[in-house]
Amino acid sequence: METSDVAVAKSPRVGGQEPKEWRRHPAWRRFKTNIPLLLMFLPVLLFYLIFRYAPIGGLIIAFKDYNFYDGVMNSPWVGTYYFEMLFQDPRTLQIIRNTLMLSLLNIVLGFPIPILLAIMLNEVRIMSFKKTVQTIVYMPHFLSWVIIGMLVTTIFSMENGMVNRLVTSLTGEAYPFMYEKASWVAIFISSGIWKDMGFNAIIYLAALTSINPSLYEAAGMDGASKLRQIWHITLPGIRSTIILLMILSMGRVMEVGFDQVFMLQNSNVNEIADVISTYIYRIGLQGAQFSLTTAMGLFESLVAFILVFTANYIARKFNEGLW
């Protein structure tokens, strides 16, 4: 693979060279240009080995009874003890269920929104309007969940929240939006969608520019309505982008962002708001249950890994695979 890039393999070996001749050999030249590149790459290699691959090796403590004095290598093996513990405890099962529910809702409801937003922006003919809307809707992506969490709790607060002032004027009574499970889930999901919809629309907007405008003209001549044009031209035109992002979103099925849950959760909704990331933080780091929570982390990573591969396998059947 590599040798085909340069002429190394094809170069004829000249026998009986003078001592200086080997310096002109392509393999030597390649080595010489590689020295600065390799030196440059060394810190990168160290980073990936220490902070990416060493933790993967550290996953073995999921099968050990880790304690600080024995360390990762010398702690005693316990087999699948911690996995059995995870899958027999109704509380941890509940946490896995919560994670799946919140992230599936997030994907099912949140995935189409950026596509819709991109299509709507694409149909805007007044450029200044389009630019202004884009600038505004991209912005929440760059704000931390601490800020968004504060905005959300302020708006839905029982005392002076903007929403509850409206609700009070209509029904005479404030509604505990952040303390009822159903409304909490609705607020959780929609705040996540709201934060990232603009930013996620950018990639679809890019894909939309590659559609040939003459297709729309022809369809318009034939009397196809705007909605039919979107259905038959726009959506097929960005199909591969949609599938690509679908595969990538599969990798996040087991993942509900720590910051978002941490900022929005409260004791009234903990039963449904506790997810894997907050569980690992609370039980693992604060409770020092390293082996148990590493088992949970390994389970999470494995499921995500399998889902990405399965999604890609299915996409390949339609010639849209990622690799």
Add this chain to the structure above:
Amino acid sequence: MRASRGEKLFYFFNYVVLTLIALSCILPLLNVVALSLSGASAVASGRVTIWPVDFSFYSFKSLFSGTPIVRSFWNSVQITLIGTGLSMAVTIMAAYPLSRRQFYSRRFFTMAMVFTMIFNGGLIPTYLVVQNLGLVNSYAALWLPGLVSTYNMLLMRSSFEQLPGEVDEAAKIDGCGELGILLKIVLPLSKPMLATLSLFYGVGYWNAFMSVMIYINDTAKYNMTVLVQNMIKSTSVVQDFTDPTMVANMTPEGIRSAAVIVMIIPILAVYPLLQKYFVKGVMLGSIKG
């Protein structure tokens, strides 16, 4: 071609919905600005919407005098500037060799890096590595574990690969080494990509929350996100207040809002400058591979 009635309806609907979406993004921010600049009684009675009522700077005054916001602001600046610099440097050091065709086993290295995007050790094993290196409670624990984002590295690599090949041929003839090509040709030609990724890394460090909660124990080292989060979660926002006029003129909501404004301003300051770049950067990402 004239617009039919159906099309007119479509466009009308389109503009209305987009306006509503944009308003949903801007109104909450205006509300916070208004709260931070309103008088205490107006905030407490809930009369503030998107315009300050009984305009006053008391919330900001009590924020700066009664909370360690200034210290945590500088902590955030320090974390962000050094972190972004380190991340950009190492990302370039990864992307440049991988973009060179003559680099040994670049395919193997790329695959090994991409693998870490879909499978990782997770929080606890990473924490143990950081702990064993003795980095807990230092900012190195915020910078090193997330030093290179593989996704950002791939974006940068493909932008390097798209540079015309003749340029560095010419440079070689002029006697430029690999380092010379990188510094004199590749980097100056990649300014949009460098700006985009600096923004992504910078925002990541500025908003760092979970990593600070995990690795930093010393409250004097807290950054703004963690400080503001503590202010939001605890009931007593301001610790020691003796000045009675201060106490009469402040509300927790007002001070929190002021803190949020201080946190947002640096992002708003660089955001318009970098917007055209990050749109390009994300678009590059839509190219496969």
